Amino acid sequence: MKYLFGYVTINKSELKFKEYYSYKGYYCGLCKTLKSKYSNKSRMTLNYDMTFLILLLSSLYEPENKIYNERCMVHPGKKQLIIQNEISEYAASLNIILSYYNLLDNWQDDKDYKSLLILKSLSKEYNRAEKKLSEKTKIIREKLHNISELEKNNTDDIDKVSNEFGYLMEEIFLYRKDNWEKNLRKIGFYLGKFIYLLDAYEDMEKDRQNNSYNPFNLMKTDNKEQYAKDLLMLNLSFLSEEIEKLPLIQDKGIIDNIIYSGILTKLDKKEQKI
Numbered sequence: 001m002k003y004l005f006g007y008v009t010i011n012k013s014e015l016k017f018k019e020y021y022s023y024k025g026y027y028c029g030l031c032k033t034l035k036s037k038y039s040n041k042s043r044m045t046l047n048y049d050m051t052f053l054i055l056l057l058s059s060l061y062e063p064e065n066k067i068y069n070e071r072c073m074v075h076p077g078k079k080q081l082i083i084q085n086e087i088s089e090y091a092a093s094l095n096i097i098l099s100y101y102n103l104l105d106n107w108q109d110d111k112d113y114k115s116l117l118i119l120k121s122l123s124k125e126y127n128r129a130e131k132k133l134s135e136k137t138k139i140i141r142e143k144l145h146n147i148s149e150l151e152k153n154n155t156d157d158i159d160k161v162s163n164e165f166g167y168l169m170e171e172i173f174l175y176r177k178d179n180w181e182k183n184l185r186k187i188g189f190y191l192g193k194f195i196y197l198l199d200a201y202e203d204m205e206k207d208r209q210n211n212s213y214n215p216f217n218l219m220k221t222d223n224k225e226q227y228a229k230d231l232l233m234l235n236l237s238f239l240s241e242e243i244e245k246l247p248l249i250q251d252k253g254i255i256d257n258i259i260y261s262g263i264l265t266k267l268d269k270k271e272q273k274i
Contacts, residue, residue, distance in 0.1 A: 007195050008052040010254065011261035019254045025067070025083035026058070027051045030095070032070075033088040038096060038125045044118065045099035050091040052258055056187070057087045057175050059248040059255060087175065094172055096122065096129040097137055101144055136171050143168035156218035158197070158231070166193035183245050190239035194232060198267060201228045232267065 010023055030050060034042045058065075063086050069079035100122060106115035130137045143164050150161045169192025170185045200207075200214050204224070207214035216228045240259055248255060 006047065006049070007198060007263055008049045008191070008258060009262045009265075010048075010257050011265055014261050015254065015257050019251070019257070021081060022083070022251060023051065023055070023254050025081035026054050026088075028072070028080050029066075029082050029084040029088050030054060030091055031072070032082055033084055033092040034095065037089055037092055038128065041121060042092075042096060042125045045095055045122070047095065047099075050095045052255075053094070053172065054085075054087050054091045055251050055255055055258075056173075056243075056246075056248070057090075058085060059250045059252060060180060060184075060246055061087070061175070062250060063087060090133075090175060093129040093132050094136070096125050097133065097140060100126040100129075101140065105144075105148075139171045140168055143171075151213045154213060154218070156215060156220075158200075158215040158219070161215055162193045162196040162200075163189075165196040166190065168192055169195070180246065183242055186242045187239060187246075190235050190242060194235040194239060194263070197228070197232050197235065198263070201232060201267070204228070229267070236264075 010020070012020060015023070027046075027048065031043050031046050034046060066082075066084045068082050070082055071077075071079050100119065103115040103119040103122070106112040107119060146164045147161060150157075150164065155161055166189035169188035171188070173184045173188030173191075174181060175184065200216050203212075204214055204216050206212075208217050216224050219227065221227050236259075243255065243259060
């Protein structure tokens with residue numbers, strides 16, 4: 001089961017310039033953290049999904065930010081805003097761990113030699129990240145295994161298989177055990193479940209043609225597309241309800257953009273194809 005990258009993103013056209021500038025600042029901060037805490041090559045694992053994690057946890061806990069401007073290889077001509085804090089380090093470690101298992105899955109399932117080469121090159125970085133987050137790594141590995149087994153067994157229990165990715169995301173969003181633990185676990189769970197379901201929804205036709213596993217295609221209902229969409233919107237409503245329970249002020253506009261607009265762009269693209 002591949003980790004589902006690329007769903008938790010902004011809708012740039014609906015962000016204010018200042019909000020987009022801040023969002024990029026956290027993203028670039030994660031990139032710089034990967035380089036400084038792990039290695040230059042670890043930045044190849046960078047993705048926008050972990051930026052949302054940093055945004056939400058930073059808005060909730062308001063850690064002290066290190067803010068500066070700096071050039072990089074991608075932007076050599078103009079200095080970029082960099083925003084880093086302790087949560088950037090947490091997200092960087094998770095970024096390494098999740099990317100490692102995604103590459104491992106690519107190799108085991110598809111015998112992708114490019115993934116194998118990158119996997120081997122990141123082994124030291126993974127070992128360091130695993131030591132920092134050993135308990136979370138254990139749970140992530142367990143949930144990915146459970147998903148893989150359910151998919152191999154061709155389960156038609158869509159809640160059972162999507163819940164496992166929800167449980168995985170629970171651990172990722174639980175930055176510390178405090179008064180917000182229950183809320184953060186629910187946010188992680190509903191977001192993880194939504195991501196799994198959205199990925200399956202997107203791939204219904206492709207998986208049907210390739211005879212690949214897809215829980216929606218196994219359902220015994222006349223209108224599978226509508227059922228899938230209703231289930232997605234239900235989980236999104238649960239997710240937004242939990243986020244609204246948190247006292248978020250800092251960067252709330254960016255967080256709302258991601259939840260109410262950004263992650264729905266994939267759903268919109270899918271509907272346009274139907």
